[in-house]
Amino acid sequence: MHSVLLWIAVVFYACGILLTVPSVIRRRPTLAPATLAALGLGLLLHAAALGVEAAAIHRLPVTDVRSALSFFSFLATLAFFFVYLRYRITALGLFMLPLVFVLSLISAFRPERPFANPAFRGGWLLTHIASIFLGYTAFFLTFVAAIMYLFQERELKSKRPRAFYYRLPSLEVCDALYSRSLVIGLPFLSLGILTGFVWASRMWKGPWELDPKILASLVTWLVYLVLFSTRLSGAWRGRRSAYLAIFGFIAMMVTFLGVSLLSGQHGYIPQLGSLP
């Protein structure tokens, strides 16, 4: 049932993204209502899909790569609405939504694994997963802001206004989005890692600290800590900061997805490793 809902949501997302294109090309100050309606409907259906799944397994529906991708792309689309309504950046959809679309498409394609693991329960775990994902969403926004900043900055530096100059927001708006999402993301990621440590120390035996995913997430956390503090102090601002944000996002995606397939204890593949 929920995969049907997800598929329809994906279709609406695709429509929404396509509808964004003419508004961006024609330099409209806002998106057409039809675009927001399509994306909004997609979001509602996506929420319904997640809701159905949650009801079926009585937990937060983040239990394997597929459901994790679905949950992340849902949060990212939700974040898109918040940011668009706050800043009215017409081109925002073009930067945020394609990745969201691809992830939700992958999620819709992957086969559903019948959920059998009793381990995904408990308050610590719920907090851990929710915090991590909120942190990821915030950092996705940081990444998007960094990309927009870099495009706009390049055109301003080149003194030759071209396509992006007219369609991207000011550097100030990009920077505001950038720093605010950093300020939101780092606490959530930190909380997520902490609660994860607490939960793992209770549930797992052995040197779980050396699990690849945990190591990778610490590296990611460090990168974002550097970003956060250098931006706050103003030591790094502008281009240099933006480049590091892109690197941080790659680290984040590696942590999120790449390592899941390798991780022993932490992966979404319960048969590897010794989960109780």
Place this chain on the structure above:
Amino acid sequence: MNLLLVGVNHRTAPVEVRERLNFPESRLASAVADLVRREGILEGLLVSTCNRVEVVSSAAEGIDAEPLLRQFLADYHRCDLSPYESYFYWYRQQEAVRHLFRVAASLDSMLVGEPQILGQMKRAYAVAREAGALNGLLNEVATQAFAVARKVRRETAIGTAAVSVPYAAVELAKKIFGTLAGKTIFVIGAGKMSELAAKHLLSSGASAIFVSNRTYDRAVELAQAFHGTAIRFEQLLDYVSKADIVISSTGAPHFVIQKPQVEKMLAARKNRPMFFVDIAVPRDIDPTVNELDNAFVYDIDDLEQVVDANQKQRQREAVYAEEIVQQEVQKMMRRLASREVVPTIVALEERLNRIRESEVERHRGRLSNLTPEQRQALDALTRGIVNKILHGPITELKSGAGRPEHGTLVQLIRRIFGVGD
């Protein structure tokens, strides 16, 4: 509908002709009152600016307003119009509506996208309205023209990109800083150009200003005019880091601001960006400053390049604007046409049905022995005849809307069927 527009503009007539035909503001009200006093003219509008003079009239059906407008112009300007005839353009009905919409949307202006024309037209409208010259069709067309102008400005970027150097500087500043509110300007070299740029920036929201000049008195003068602070030229570098936007136009033969100095300024500002506008020749600011992260340097050539690119943008936006105008003209014409024919159609139906009813009544005596079904059949028969007769004229009325001879058609049908005016 019987709309007629005659006019000259910067494209069809040189300034000598335009100024001869101009209506000064003080006499505009009496002129438009005179226009509508003329027999046959129901409404009038006069638009007179430095780039155009236009007379619009809505006349009674069947009247040819052209000689009336000619006479009006000749009377008012107390001259023979024949030397000016070749400069006039004439627009009728739909074309007149289209022209009014285009002018209001600034598509007919010398600088497409300029905002003044709408205000000028609105003033002309207010004068005509007060003089009682706008109370029907033309009033509706004019108000719709303003709505179309607003739509064009809202849905295209026709008026937004800066097409002059000082405005380009403001636009760039906004692209960097988002809003100019709370931003500080530093003017180095108190000349005409930098004064103009500063004025634009201040009126766009910048809040504080420092002025520095080799001659301190001149700096004080300019600072006072802008409610800012004067800084001695020797202390310049101590204060520049307080500014977000630096406008420089000194006559110095060497660089006033160099790269290492800007590095220090940025560090002091915690890397908050700085925008340097260098309008001096020879340049005041070392162009390699632009290589620094968070510093942007634009010289006079760069600003011209931005203006150029913006002009091309405006032209592209003008294409979209023309599309919008075209759609709106068609919408308006359809609305006017269907509205015009409705009273005629209603009157026609009433007239023929009255004939039908009175004939049936007249022959009631001979038809008194009819059964109810037969009476119904008779009713249906007579109704059918009336409807079939009406079908032709009604179709013609509805489909002919917007065509130039339509007004005559409506008159003709009314006359033929004996429907009063």
